[in-house]
Amino acid sequence: xxxxxxxxxxxxxxxxxxxxxxxxxxxxxxxxxxxxxxxxxxxxxxxxxxxxxxxxxxxxxxxxxxxxxxxxxxxxxxxxxxxxxxxxxxxxxxxxxxxxxxxxxxxxxxxxxxxxxxxxxxxxxxxxxxxxxxxxxxxxxxxxxxxxxxxxxxxxxxxxxxxxxxxxxxxxxxx
Numbered sequence: 149x150x151x152x153x154x155x156x157x158x159x160x161x162x163x164x165x166x167x168x169x170x171x172x173x174x175x176x177x178x179x180x181x182x183x184x185x186x187x188x189x190x191x192x193x194x195x196x197x198x199x200x201x202x203x204x205x206x207x208x209x210x211x212x213x214x215x216x217x218x219x220x221x222x223x224x225x226x227x228x229x230x231x232x233x234x235x236x237x238x239x240x241x242x243x244x245x246x247x248x249x250x251x252x253x254x255x256x257x258x259x260x261x262x263x264x265x266x267x268x269x270x271x272x273x274x275x276x277x278x279x280x281x282x283x284x285x286x287x288x289x290x291x292x293x294x295x296x297x298x299x300x301x302x303x304x305x306x307x308x309x310x311x312x313x314x315x316x317x318x319x320x321x322x323x
Contacts, residue, residue, distance in 0.1 A: 199309070214317040229293075276307075276308075
């Protein structure tokens with residue numbers, strides 16, 4: 149009889165559990181809400197990660213473009229660069245958005261002509277609205293060209309979110 153009594157208890161307990169085994173509508177709605185919040189957070193983090201990756205790629209491309217321009221500058225002899233900076237048209241040449249052009253020239257007129265003609269021809273750009281400009285911060289027009297000459301290249305572009313960005317690279321040019 150004990151076996152029979154235990155069986156009845158089990159059956160009675162089992163029947164009570166089966167009534168509580170299902171989810172109520174409120175419990176279901178709460179669990180769906182929690183899952184939806186988790187999914188929304190996951191999507192937001194993926195979008196944020198994508199933006200960061202794109203920003204990193206654009207900064208890397210700008211850096212590569214600046215390094216390429218600086219390498220072109222390094223191909224110029226100091227004397228040719230000095231001819232350009234001392235020339236009467238140097239203010240116009242330096243004032244333009246520029247990259248440093250192909251080297252070298254034998255006379256001041258040829259050097260300035262090459263510099264001015266090539267200011268806007270650097271077409272190895274990879275970003276939207278990208279402009280690379282050169283500045284010589286320690287050089288004063290009409291004065292002597294310092295040794296070493298500081299060269300500062302600035303890259304400006306519009307990123308994927310429409311924000312204006314810039315990156316600078318500086319170097320020294322010596323005789």
